[in-house]
Structures are given as C-alpha cells and as structure tokens.
Amino acid sequence: MTIKMNTILLLVMAGVLVTLGDLALAHWSRAGQILFVLLGVVLNLFGILLYAQTLNSESVGIATGIFLGLNILAVTLGGIFLFGESINLLRIIGLLILTGSIIFIEVMG
DSSP states (O other): OHHHHHHHHHHHHHHHHHHHHHHHHHHHHHHHOHHHHHHHHHHHHHHHHHHHHHHTTTHHHHHHHHHHHHHHHHHHHHHHHHHHHOOOOHHHHHHHHHHHHHHHHHHHH
C-alpha cells in the first residue's frame, strides 16, 4: 500500500509541476516574456522526471493515463481561471468522464 500511495503522490506532484509549466508556457506565448518560457521548460522537465520515477512501481500505460489525465484536468481549470477561457457543456461532460476514468483506474488497480 505504501508503494501505491508513493506512486500516486509522485504522479500528482508530477502533474502539478507539468501543469504549472504548461501554464507558464501559455503565459509566455501570450505575453512574450522570456522568463516564462524558461520557467515552463524547467517545470515540465522536473515534472517529467517525477513521472519517470513512477514507472518503477506502476505500468507505463496506467501511469501515463493518470499523469496525462490529471494534466488535462488541471490545465483546463488553469486556462479557465487564469486566462478566462470558456468551456461548454460537452467539454465539462468529457472532463467528468475523464475524472471518473482516473478514479476507476486507481480504485480497480
């Protein structure tokens, strides 16, 4: 159980770092400030390194699915709250299905 919790914690931390990196890159692309491209690349690199550590105790498919799913959810929320992006009902439903899938994978795994 400790290995599973450590893996989940690593995946969440990796997802947070990559999400912050993605949001920094989005800010850079809109504002053109070089600091944000550097910050985005560094955060993404550290996030991917944490993700790679999860591959010692989790299958590649499961780890990647959870990692990318968390990233998609977090970046979408970041885009809505930080950049004022809009979201429609079909996308909300898709995100809810994605969230349910991640929970299902973890509970059944």
